[in-house]
Amino acid sequence: MVFLVITALTVLGGVLAGEHFHSYLLGFGVASTAVGVCYWITFRSTHYPQFALFLLLLGVAAKMTVTAAGVLIGLKHSLITSPFVFSLSYLFFLFASTYCYFRYREYWLTRFRHKDLQ
Numbered sequence: 001m002v003f004l005v006i007t008a009l010t011v012l013g014g015v016l017a018g019e020h021f022h023s024y025l026l027g028f029g030v031a032s033t034a035v036g037v038c039y040w041i042t043f044r045s046t047h048y049p050q051f052a053l054f055l056l057l058l059g060v061a062a063k064m065t066v067t068a069a070g071v072l073i074g075l076k077h078s079l080i081t082s083p084f085v086f087s088l089s090y091l092f093f094l095f096a097s098t099y100c101y102f103r104y105r106e107y108w109l110t111r112f113r114h115k116d117l118q
Contacts, residue, residue, distance in 0.1 A: 006096050013092065020082035022072075027089025030070030035097040038063035043105065 010028075017024035042059035046052075067090075074080045 002099070006099070007091065010096070013089065017085050018107070020085040021105055023080045023082045023086040024089045026070070026074045026079050027086045028089075028093045029091035030095045031090045033070065034063045034066040035094060035101060037043070037066050039101045039105075 014021065014024055038059040041062050042055050044055060046055070071080070074086070080086045
């Protein structure tokens with residue numbers, strides 16, 4: 001149900017963005033890439049739990065780096081036509097992609113647990 005709400009809000013936001021659709025798509029791309037990079041770095045499996053805090057901080061630094069690079073590239077190529085639309089799009093997709101990544105991780109963790117129990 002939540003995925004349907006996210007999809008409906010995504011389509012509605014794209015329609016409402018109208019002439020600033022490039023800003024909307026750039027917000028989507030930067031937010032999804034930033035969260036994906038942070039997720040990929042932070043949840044690496046390691047045999048040393050002492051690295052957990054380091055990986056978390058490295059993930060946050062990578063997320064900020066991807067965001068800054070995405071904004072700079074968007075400004076350089078004049079893709080951000082409306083900073084307001086970009087920031088709202090970035091904020092929404094930051095939360096939406098974080099939710100989707102964690103639901104995906106939860107799905108695979110429960111699948112592996114059920115596999116181990118059988």
